Amino acid sequence: xxxxxxxxxxxxxxLRGRTVLIVGGGMVARRKALALLEAGALVTVGALALxxxxxxxxxxxxxxxxxxEFDPRWLDGAWLAIAATDDxxxxxxxxxxxxxxxxxxxxxxxxxxxxxxxxxxxxxxxMQVAVSSGGAxxxxxxxxxxxxxxxxxxxxxxxxxxxxxxxxRVLARFPHPRERRRFFARxxxxxxxMLLRKARHPDAAAVFERALHVVEPARGSVALVGAGVGxxxxxxxxxxxxxxxxxxxxxxxxxxxxxxxLARRDAERIAVGKRVxxxxxxxxxxxxxxxxxxxxxxxxxxxxxxxxxxxxxxxxEELEFLRAQGIDYEVIPGVTAALACASSAGVPxxxxxxxxxxxxxxxxxxxxxxxxxWRAFAKPNHTLAIYMGVxxxxxxxxxxxxxxxxxxTPFALVENGGSPAQRVVAGTxxxxxxxxxxxxxxxxxxxxxGEVAAFARTLHWFGAAPLTASQAAQPTTMRAA
Numbered sequence: 001x002x003x004x005x006x007x008x009x010x011x012x013x014x015l016r017g018r019t020v021l022i023v024g025g026g027m028v029a030r031r032k033a034l035a036l037l038e039a040g041a042l043v044t045v046g047a048l049a050l051x052x053x054x055x056x057x058x059x060x061x062x063x064x065x066x067x068x069e070f071d072p073r074w075l076d077g078a079w080l081a082i083a084a085t086d087d088x089x090x091x092x093x094x095x096x097x098x099x100x101x102x103x104x105x106x107x108x109x110x111x112x113x114x115x116x117x118x119x120x121x122x123x124x125x126x127m128q129v130a131v132s133s134g135g136a137x138x139x140x141x142x143x144x145x146x147x148x149x150x151x152x153x154x155x156x157x158x159x160x161x162x163x164x165x166x167x168x169r170v171l172a173r174f175p176h177p178r179e180r181r182r183f184f185a186r187x188x189x190x191x192x193x194m195l196l197r198k199a200r201h202p203d204a205a206a207v208f209e210r211a212l213h214v215v216e217p218a219r220g221s222v223a224l225v226g227a228g229v230g231x232x233x234x235x236x237x238x239x240x241x242x243x244x245x246x247x248x249x250x251x252x253x254x255x256x257x258x259x260x261x262l263a264r265r266d267a268e269r270i271a272v273g274k275r276v277x278x279x280x281x282x283x284x285x286x287x288x289x290x291x292x293x294x295x296x297x298x299x300x301x302x303x304x305x306x307x308x309x310x311x312x313x314x315x316x317e318e319l320e321f322l323r324a325q326g327i328d329y330e331v332i333p334g335v336t337a338a339l340a341c342a343s344s345a346g347v348p349x350x351x352x353x354x355x356x357x358x359x360x361x362x363x364x365x366x367x368x369x370x371x372x373x374w375r376a377f378a379k380p381n382h383t384l385a386i387y388m389g390v391x392x393x394x395x396x397x398x399x400x401x402x403x404x405x406x407x408x409t410p411f412a413l414v415e416n417g418g419s420p421a422q423r424v425v426a427g428t429x430x431x432x433x434x435x436x437x438x439x440x441x442x443x444x445x446x447x448x449x450g451e452v453a454a455f456a457r458t459l460h461w462f463g464a465a466p467l468t469a470s471q472a473a474q475p476t477t478m479r480a481a
Contacts, residue, residue: 008117008134016040019077023070023094024084025050028108032082032118033063046074047085072097080116083107111135120145125157126164155196162196162208173212178247178299181264185245187211220247220295222322223302224309226334227251229444230419232258234335242332243267247299250290252313254306254444256419263302284314288321295327306444308336312362312387336360338385341417341446345424345466346459354451355383363389363396363447378405383450390443394433400449401429412456412466415445420463426456427469435469 020036022029025047033054036043045054046066057063066074070090075081081103083094088110095113098105104116111117111134119130120141129148133141163170174180190211195204223242228234235243243249243263251260253273260269272287274280287303294301309315309331322329338360342349349358359377363386377384378400389396393413401407407430415423427435429449448456456466 005134008132010119010130010132012128012130013080015079018042018079019044020080020082021046021074021078022082022084023047023074023090024082024086024108025054026084026086027051029082029084030054032084032108033057035118037062041080044074044078046070070094070097072100075101075103078103081105082118083110083113122148122152124152124154124160126160127152127156153193153197155193158196158201158204159193162204166208166212169212181245182300183211185241186214189241219328220297220299220301221328221330222291222295222318223300223330223332224315224318225302225304225332226308226336227255227259227304227306228335229254229307229337229340229417230256230258231340232256232262234340234418235259235262236332236334239332239334242302243304245300246302248290248294249302249304250287251304252306255304259304267302284317287318291318291322292325292327295322295325305334306337307340308334311336311338311360337387337417337444337446338448341414342385342448344418344422344462345412345414345448345456346461347412347448347455348452348459349383349385349448351452351455354381356381358383358385358450360385360387362387363392372399374399374403378403380406380409381451383448383452386447386449388443389447390436390441390445393436393447396447396449397429397432405429405449409449410451410453410456412448412453413441413445414448415441417444417446418462422463424456424460424463424466425468426453426466431469435467439467 015036016039018041020041020043022032022043022045025045029045029047030051030053033043033045042064043062044064044066045058048068050058050065054063058065070093075097081094081098083091083105085091091107091110092113095105095107099115105114106116106118107113114135117132117135119132121131122129122145129152131141131145131148170180170183174183187208190207192204192207195207225239225242227239240262246263246267248268248270249260249263250270250272253271263269270290272283272290274283291301291303303309303318305313305315307313310333315331319329319331338349349355359382361377361384386396407428409429411427411429411432413425413432413436423439423441425435425439425441457468460466
């Protein structure tokens with residue numbers, strides 16, 4: 001298949017009382033017919049001969065039959081066509097005739113001829129989960145379906161029945177979508193699913209009734225959520241659930257699209273990232289104002305920060321502001337850059353034989369800080385994880401060496417740690433500025449200094465092997481090769 005083709009648009013079709021034509025009379029056609037009958041479709045099967053089970057369906061009057069070779073007139077009145085024969089010529093004829101009539105057609109095992117695809121499906125009562133690779137990797141779709149099957153327990157079916165039955169009451173009680181989302185989030189996170197799993201249906205009904213009549217305060221709330229450093233798989237389950245509840249998301253510049261894609265589709269997304277050269281104090285005041293505005297409007301606000309919200313991210317200032325304004329808040333930690341970058345580079349921040357401690361520090365203002373304790377930072381067997389240091393690498397290296405850190409101390413500089421664009425440069429402290437220039441390292445990057453940084457060369461496991469000082473000394477043409 002053409003890898004550049006856009007993805008399919010997922011759609012559930014209501015086929016109740018609508019005609020669907022299946023061309024083919026074998027086992028595959030039978031499976032399609034049974035699934036369509038379950039969906040309430042009026043099924044017509046056209047073929048030279050029918051599978052015995054299809055014959056029984058025809059004799060029982062559950063399907064209509066067309067005998068003989070495919071005739072385009074069979075498509076009259078159909079809403080959907082399925083070509084399920086083992087004759088490629090007939091399948092192509094069905095696809096072309098359907099296309100001419102602007103009918104969707106599914107050609108079994110031929111993604112190129114199909115304008116509609118039948119997905120792998122997981123069903124629990126009224127709840128259905130469909131998985132499709134667009135015909136490109138059907139076995140992968142089946143594998144994913146099996147994983148989902150294992151995740152969804154038997155409480156889903158009675159839960160879907162209960163919520164379908166009570167939907168009119170929920171709509172009447174919570175007319176605004178935001179109120180309904182909060183009701184369902186509260187309900188589904190509580191004991192209701194567990195009671196249904198145990199078949200304690202009267203208790204489950206009582207829990208539903210209580211939840212339906214709970215009166216929530218009109219004021220909103222703010223959650224400070226850590227987004228990690230670029231791998232959506234490192235989000236906590238609580239962070240994922242909170243993104244699904246958000247009405248408004250105030251996100252930093254470094255929050256990747258993969259994380260934002262996990263949030264509710266209709267949540268308002270507002271970029272509030274600070275950039276070099278901007279007035280950071282003014283931007284922070286704007287963030288405070290936005291949190292206040294949306295929380296006072298009764299919205300669930302997620303303040304989505306790269307890494308962890310309370311590690312070099314002004315999260316403390318934002319909590320102080322929220323507390324002063326009387327706004328309800330919570331903090332959901334994220335994987336901070338020191339942990340994520342060190343892990344993806346294969347560097348243990350502590351090691352019984354090489355590092356007794358690790359210090360996290362920011363070099364964002366390294367040249368203007370009120371006399372940092374460089375002597376303490378320069379002690380051996382002590383790991384430094386330095387954030388926001390790309391612009392200050394020369395200053396960092398010279399200060400550490402001047403205060404006693406050996407020039408041959410290893411470093412690992414991790415750019416875009418944990419993402420597909422990750423690069424790691426490894427060398428010694430004396431080589432640090434030149435290596436960074438040679439490889440044009442850019443933010444975001446984390447600098448690890450200490451004996452443990454040497455492990456980047458031997459324990460790396462994610463992405464390409466580290467670039468080294470010896471490579472940096474080679475001609476540009478050789479390095480590109």
